[in-house]
Amino acid sequence: xxxxxxxxxxxxxxxxxxxxxxxxxxxxxxxxxxxxxxxxxxxxxxxxxxxxxxxxxxxxxxxxxxxxxxxxxxxxxxxxxxxxxxxxxxxxxxxxxxxxxxxxxxxxxxxxxxxxxxxxxxxxxxxxxxxxxxxxxxxxxxxxxxxxx
Numbered sequence: 001x002x003x004x005x006x007x008x009x010x011x012x013x014x015x016x017x018x019x020x021x022x023x024x025x026x027x028x029x030x031x032x033x034x035x036x037x038x039x040x041x042x043x044x045x046x047x048x049x050x051x052x053x054x055x056x057x058x059x060x061x062x063x064x065x066x067x068x069x070x071x072x073x074x075x076x077x078x079x080x081x082x083x084x085x086x087x088x089x090x091x092x093x094x095x096x097x098x099x100x101x102x103x104x105x106x107x108x109x110x111x112x113x114x115x116x117x118x119x120x121x122x123x124x125x126x127x128x129x130x131x132x133x134x135x136x137x138x139x140x141x142x143x144x145x146x147x148x149x
Contacts, residue, residue: 007038007039007042008035008038008039009034009035009038009111009114009115009118010031010034010035010038010114010117010118010121010122011031012027012028012031015126016122016125016126018125018129018130018133019130019133019134019137020071020133020136022067023064023067023068023071023129023133026060026063026064026067027064027121027125027129029060029064030057030060030061030064030121031121033053033056033057033060034057034114034117034118034121036053037050037053037054037057037109037114037117038111038114038118040053041109041110041111041113041114042111047101050101050109051098051101051102054094054097054098054101054109055098057094057117058091058094058095058098061090061091061094062091065084065087065091068083068087068129068132069083069084069087071132071136072084072132072136075135075136075139077132077135077136078135079128079131079132083128083132086124086128090120090124093116097109097113
């Protein structure tokens, strides 16, 4: 979904890198979707286009969260429950918006929503995700050191 947007709200920066290539690529894709949604909101595109973008965001975000959660479970990450709860809260916001669109086709999606998504993503990446990846890297390093073969 790489497109050139004239009015991005979620600007990817190197400070959001976690050190895990797969996770970083997925984050960048989520940024692109949030930017496309923001652009559609600013351009006052149809509710059907907004619905399409929200569904795409939900699908991609679910896949990303499942990927992260699998990584955490594989190493028995101690903050798994709290991290998953954060994921679930974001998904409930997106699901709520989608339900409103499906039920009445009159929900108003504003730049406040895209700003919320941007803020949530950047805060979550810089805090929770970096902490999780750091734990994974330390666990992998410890495994290497304890098993030099």
